[in-house]
Amino acid sequence: MDTKKYEDLSIGELSKMGRNGDGHAAFMLGWRYLHGKKIALSLAKAQEWFERGKDDCPLCLFATAFDKDGELIDGSDAIFGSALKGVREYAEKGNKFAQFYLGQYFLFGIGGIAVDYKKAYGYLTKAYKQGHAGACSLKAWFYEYGEIVGRNIEQAITLHRRAAEFDGYAPSQRWLGEYYLKERNFKEAKKHLEKAAKQNDMIAKMTLEKLPLLKEWAKAGDQAKEDFITFSETKEKYDKIVLQSEEFKTQNVDKMEGTVIASMNKKLDGLLVELGETNKIMAELNTRSDQRFVRMKKLEETINDINKKYS
Numbered sequence: 001m002d003t004k005k006y007e008d009l010s011i012g013e014l015s016k017m018g019r020n021g022d023g024h025a026a027f028m029l030g031w032r033y034l035h036g037k038k039i040a041l042s043l044a045k046a047q048e049w050f051e052r053g054k055d056d057c058p059l060c061l062f063a064t065a066f067d068k069d070g071e072l073i074d075g076s077d078a079i080f081g082s083a084l085k086g087v088r089e090y091a092e093k094g095n096k097f098a099q100f101y102l103g104q105y106f107l108f109g110i111g112g113i114a115v116d117y118k119k120a121y122g123y124l125t126k127a128y129k130q131g132h133a134g135a136c137s138l139k140a141w142f143y144e145y146g147e148i149v150g151r152n153i154e155q156a157i158t159l160h161r162r163a164a165e166f167d168g169y170a171p172s173q174r175w176l177g178e179y180y181l182k183e184r185n186f187k188e189a190k191k192h193l194e195k196a197a198k199q200n201d202m203i204a205k206m207t208l209e210k211l212p213l214l215k216e217w218a219k220a221g222d223q224a225k226e227d228f229i230t231f232s233e234t235k236e237k238y239d240k241i242v243l244q245s246e247e248f249k250t251q252n253v254d255k256m257e258g259t260v261i262a263s264m265n266k267k268l269d270g271l272l273v274e275l276g277e278t279n280k281i282m283a284e285l286n287t288r289s290d291q292r293f294v295r296m297k298k299l300e301e302t303i304n305d306i307n308k309k310y311s
Contacts, residue, residue, distance in 0.1 A: 011039055018049060023056025030063060031097070035133075035168070041199055044068040058086025062101050070202075080111030091123060099127035100135045107138065121148045133167030136160075137175070164192065170199040177204060186215050206310040213299050213306075220292050220299075231285045238278040245271050 006014070006028040014032075017025035030049035033042045047068045053060035061083040065076035073079075084105065090098030103124035109115035121142055127135035140159035143152045157179065163172035177193035180186075190211060196204035207214075245268060 018052060021056065023053030023060050026050070026053025027057045027060045027063070027097070030060065034063075035170075036199055043070060043200060058083045058090065059095075059097050059101065062087055077110055077112075080105065084111045084113070091126075094126075094130075096127040096130035096132045096135070099123045099130075100132050100138075103127060103135060103138060107141075117142070117147045131167075133163040133169035133172070136163040136167070137169055137172040140172070140175075164195070168195070168199070170196045170201040170204070173199070174201050174204040174207075177207065181207070181211075181214065184218060186211065202310055206306060210303055210306050213303050217296065217299050217303075220296055224289070224292060227285050227288060231282060234278050234281050234285070238275065238282065241271050241275045241278065245275065 006024055009017075009025070009028070011029070011032070014025045014029040018029050026049045030046045030053070031037070032039050033046035033049065035041070047064070047066070050060045050063040054064050055061075061079060065072060065079040065083075067073050083101075087098045087101050087105070091102040100123070103120045103122075105111055105113045106116040106120035106123065121139070124135045124139050128139050136159050140156040140163070141147075142149050143156040143159065145151065157176070160172040160175050160179075163169040164176055173192045173196035177189045177191075177196060180189035180192065190208070193204045193208045193211070197208050
């Protein structure tokens with residue numbers, strides 16, 4: 001398959017050729033629908049074209065292992081096995097789509113192929129050098145987890161940014177959104193998740209819907225940590241006051257002068273006032289903790305409802 005030949009064709013030309021039985025044209029048209037390149041994104045139409053071209057093009061056959069929602073279908077591994085020979089031949093001839101697919105064979109161990117990170121990295125790098133966004137995204141995986149190459153999260157971010165910002169690759173847009181979500185950078189997270197959601201990335205849509213709840217959850221968690229520290233410090237102070245009060249009470253006042261007793265009583269009164277104040281602070285912290293627990297429980301229930309909606 002001459003990648004350049006088909007990449008440069010118009011939608012109309014590809015449609016005509018695909019309808020006339022050209023599986024490679026069908027693949028390129030399906031790929032454009034899949035990623036919204038020069039045409040409105042439609043996973044359903046992408047799968048229609050892949051189905052149409054699967055008997056003539058192994059790349060189409062590979063793509064039919066996924067349904068219109070991008071999920072693996074039953075029997076997907078058998079499909080991967082059937083497509084392997086053709087995909088390998090195309091990859092060895094320099095086809096970037098085939099190199100990307102063959103990289104997945106070795107990365108995930110599909111189609112009867114044993115996992116081989118070295119070979120996966122090699123094929124993905126070849127596709128990446130030809131500008132394949134998916135290969136760029138999967139190449140970032142190696143830097144994220146330190147396989148073959150040393151772990152380098154900054155390089156992983158750079159590669160995902162390249163795929164997301166220059167090629168509009170939804171999985172990388174989603175990855176960046178989830179990364180910034182973990183970093184508590186909600187503004188940056190929302191920006192990338194929205195881009196992925198516009199491309200019908202269901203996980204991005206789900207995370208985006210949960211974003212305000214996750215933001216509130218994170219804030220509540222931070223407040224809980226702060227309150228715990230305050231409570232611990234206040235409790236320590238409370239215990240010291242109680243100890244001092246007990247020490248005053250054990251002293252023999254019969255042998256003390258009146259002025260000393262008066263001074264001691266004044267200090268004891270001050271300690272009792274301070275004791276009351278610290279007790280009040282701890283009570284307020286406990287009340288706030290109970291209220292926060294109730295609110296976080298509701299947040300958790302709402303988040304679970306959203307997860308169920310997308311499952």
